[in-house]
Amino acid sequence: MVTFARSDTTMTLSEQITSAVRSVIGTNPAALHEPLFEGDEEKLTRECVETGWVSSVGKFVDAFERGLAEYTGASHAIAVTNGTAALHVALVAAGVGRSDEVLVPALTFIGTVNPIAYCGATPHFIDSLPNAPEIDIEALEAYLDGILELRGGSAFNKSTGARLAAILPVHVFGHPVDMDHLADISERYKIPVIEDAAEAMGSTYKGRHAGTFGLLGTLSFNGNKIITTGGGGAVLTNDADLARRIKHLSTTARVAHRMEFIHDMVGYNYRMPNINAALGVAQLRNINNFVLRKRILADRYAAVIEKIPAVRLLREGNDTQSNYWLQTLILDEEIADQRDQVLSALNDAGYGARPVWRLMHTLPMFESSPRMDLSGAEGMAARIVNIPSGPALVQL
Amino acid sequence: MVTFARSDTTMTLSEQITSAVRSVIGTNPAALHEPLFEGDEEKLTRECVETGWVSSVGKFVDAFERGLAEYTGASHAIAVTNGTAALHVALVAAGVGRSDEVLVPALTFIGTVNPIAYCGATPHFIDSLPNAPEIDIEALEAYLDGILELRGGSAFNKSTGARLAAILPVHVFGHPVDMDHLADISERYKIPVIEDAAEAMGSTYKGRHAGTFGLLGTLSFNGNKIITTGGGGAVLTNDADLARRIKHLSTTARVAHRMEFIHDMVGYNYRMPNINAALGVAQLRNINNFVLRKRILADRYAAVIEKIPAVRLLREGNDTQSNYWLQTLILDEEIADQRDQVLSALNDAGYGARPVWRLMHTLPMFESSPRMDLSGAEGMAARIVNIPSGPALVQL
Ligand SMILES: Cc1ncc(COP(=O)(O)O)c(C=O)c1O
Ligand SMILES: Cc1ncc(COP(=O)(O)O)c(C=O)c1O
16 A cells, blocks of 8 residues: 655655555546446346336336335435436426526536526526535525515516526535525525435435435436436425326326326426336445445545645535545645646546536536626636545445 | 138127237237347346446447447437437427427327427427328428418418428328428428437338438337337437537537536437447347338238228338338228227227327317318327237247
8 A cells, every 4th residue: 555644745746646546446447436236236127128127117117216215215206317307307396487597506517507498497506615515505695685586475586587496406426515504595585495416315414315305306326326227317305296296297297097198288208217227226225335335435535635735535514424426635725726637647547537517607508697606616616626436446 | 710701790890809809919918019028138238237337338329329320221320318309309409499380290199299399399280191190291281382481491380470490290100101292392391301200110111211311310219119228219310410419419518528527508418328228239139020020910910900891900001111010900980989999898808909199289288289270180080099019929
């Protein structure tokens, strides 16, 4: 194992970080995130093929939905084709429509923001904390006080006239947002919360699973997530009516009938196929194991990273337990200009490393969207380096 | 084998049809359509799990796209999450947008029409032939002559003022539309054709594969289709620029970059996961076998159905070769009132049988959409009975 002292000044920052990563995960190349199939994945997908039930009918979708509800503690889970589709139907079910605005972080993946555009609504960007990627709720509160007015039980943006139809917090890299504080704001300003918990399967806030606080919450089971179904997502809710509506919307809004095909609204083909749900059922059986490995990995990284000046590993906040979906280095401001060198050095050494997503308000299609001051997000975006995070990097 | 003479008047119509179906497919219950997995489906999906490549990266998506292009003769095929998604990106890529109208049959599955609504456009319904479910191109021609005006190289609806942005023919039940005639109209009226070939994988018109005539064509690989990927679809095109655009739109419009996540337009997460593409690669290897079985099944059904007065099996038209996706009985007008009895008798006997979809213009969300006279579609819809059609019903 490579070791080095805090005072080791013969190594550059890039070398120190690369060597710290190597000391934790070894010399083999490692992707940023890879799934682990050590359970019944092969058996259950084989069962689908053998029985012919690979598609829109079959027992695994129901089983996966029940399993998700049980694991997260949500009353209802609806499996869909992916996390983007989950957010889209969640927004539609919450009544977000043409010319509404939706409050959403600038620091997030594109999959959070595109569904707002699908609804014909406009993203309204909110800032991140100065020292962590999650949204800055205090700053948001002050901002909303200035721009909002309440009319007929809804919040409106005084300057654009648009209704603020929802707030969409993101549990970035698996670290839950302060949901109590956000619930206050949601209640005071009459703006419903839809949680993007795509990255937060296995994360909790005050002991309760991420994605179960808002009116609706969504998950992703893309290949790079904590558990995968190939492609997949889910909507969580404690509201039985919303759950029914989302199931209806995501299955072409077909009305139950013995033989006839009748549909009563514009719906979507977002149903998760049975073969993907089979993978999900198998993966879900191992989620505690995956989260445990990733939490151990965080401890190991933290132990070596803390010896490097001006760099830290993002740790879970008070009241939260993180799944550590993506392990996250944060460079101090004074060394932010070395981020790209660090990224290159890690990738050159065979370690999948990545900067955070290009901020949403800088992308051409969202350049003119309304926003609060985004200097927190801008500061963060310049200083984040994600490093290899897959569960297989820790042997139990 | 049950036989009966044309003069057999002791049996009701329902009994005659049920007995005819039984004489072809035997006494075991049979679903309307079931997939057949006799090839490499298990092997290739297992390979995905073993290698960890189940999701958005992996070799099967490329292989499936290449296989689809080769099989259909299209220059490009882009695999997506399903046939509905395929039509959606096809319409977006063709420039269909807010307040446009799209010409589309009233007699089709909801998945043809919903994507028009996703674009913010309006379906404009067209009629079916008096004696077959496909669109009535002659009647359409006369209708368009009356309602259209050409301005700046585009067609506009004189009464609504909307641009007629596309015509979306459907190869219903696998029977190709007369594409030469439609191409004439498309050219004369400057309306691009986007073919919904969801049901027509394996069908040809004048020797060329359905879905390869229009600007764009789409396929579905839902569990009830000729080949299945669990859930899946594809866009076909001979235009390299459109192919690139559709790949871009269906993969979150991410710009190629070593590490950064940059997106240059509102895109979709419609990428087909690798594990579903693995199924598709295996299924595609057997498509000729599936089509052959279904064509034999059509011959067998036709031989017994022709003995029943006032009922016929829908056969392929001139210049076309049908995949016989769904076998279709058409009752003569004078016995149309017995359709529901026939459907019940078949289902009671364990045979999956179904009326055609409720016509689109009668669904609440499309009730006020523009339309031509739809008496052909209405007549057809009252007289169609689909009967068991899966490839496993014929042993080779
Ligand atoms: C924060 C966030 N939101 C949304 C998504 C979209 O999920 P998916 O890729 O399954 O559509 C993802 C993951 O990709 C994500 O990380
Ligand atoms: C005519 C037609 N169009 C569109 C679709 C939509 O395809 P998918 O179900 O794969 O979304 C289907 C099949 O379901 C169909 O039969």
